[in-house]
Amino acid sequence: MTEAPNYAPPADEKTFCAVHTDVETALRCNRCARYMCPRCAVRTEVGYRCRQCVYQQQDKFFKASQQEQIISLAVVFGLSLVAGFIVPRLFLIGVLFLSLPAGVAIGELALRAAKRQRGRYVPQIAIGLVILTALIANISVIGDAITFAQRAPRGVNVGTHLTQELLPIGLHAALCSAAVFGRLR
Numbered sequence: 001m002t003e004a005p006n007y008a009p010p011a012d013e014k015t016f017c018a019v020h021t022d023v024e025t026a027l028r029c030n031r032c033a034r035y036m037c038p039r040c041a042v043r044t045e046v047g048y049r050c051r052q053c054v055y056q057q058q059d060k061f062f063k064a065s066q067q068e069q070i071i072s073l074a075v076v077f078g079l080s081l082v083a084g085f086i087v088p089r090l091f092l093i094g095v096l097f098l099s100l101p102a103g104v105a106i107g108e109l110a111l112r113a114a115k116r117q118r119g120r121y122v123p124q125i126a127i128g129l130v131i132l133t134a135l136i137a138n139i140s141v142i143g144d145a146i147t148f149a150q151r152a153p154r155g156v157n158v159g160t161h162l163t164q165e166l167l168p169i170g171l172h173a174a175l176c177s178a179a180v181f182g183r184l185r
């Protein structure tokens with residue numbers, strides 16, 4: 001280890017870890033100043049801290065109750081189902097112009113519905129919901145595309161047709177979920 005911040009200058013008295021009281025240490029948490037051994041120290045962006053302080057900081061950030069998280073995700077589900085139905089039907093040009101703003105708006109409304117409280121796993125679950133709703137909202141288009149590919153006569157370029165039908169859906173799912181994630185994170 002090249003850097004060793006928080007090491008107090010040598011004291012006359014021996015000091016011990018607050019948790020492991022038999023382990024001698026001079027390292028102190030830079031937030032609550034308790035002594036901590038290397039096992040208890042967590043390296044953060046702002047220096048070494050004890051585990052308790054790190055957990056407290058995380059809890060402060062992820063404060064959404066279970067109910068708020070469910071409401072937030074319900075908003076994501078409902079709105080992205082609507083967006084997933086409308087936007088891919090406006091072709092690629094619609095997706096390029098609308099999918100990101102739609103995702104930002106969905107994320108913002110979901111955040112407001114939870115009184116701006118964040119949940120630890122909400123952004124990741126939201127990605128899954130946006131992709132799932134894009135599939136649900138376009139299930140008939142996807143089904144038709146698959147049927148077409150299976151029954152297409154020889155000489156018909158199936159790839160072009162599939163790209164035309166499915167690319168707007170896939171691109172919408174990608175852009176919209178990225179925007180929702182960015183807003184909720």
Ligand SMILES: [Zn+2]
Pocket residue numbers: 029030031032033034049050051052053
């Ligand atoms: Zn601490």
Ligand SMILES: [Zn+2]
Pocket residue numbers: 017018019020023036037038039040
């Ligand atoms: Zn310790």
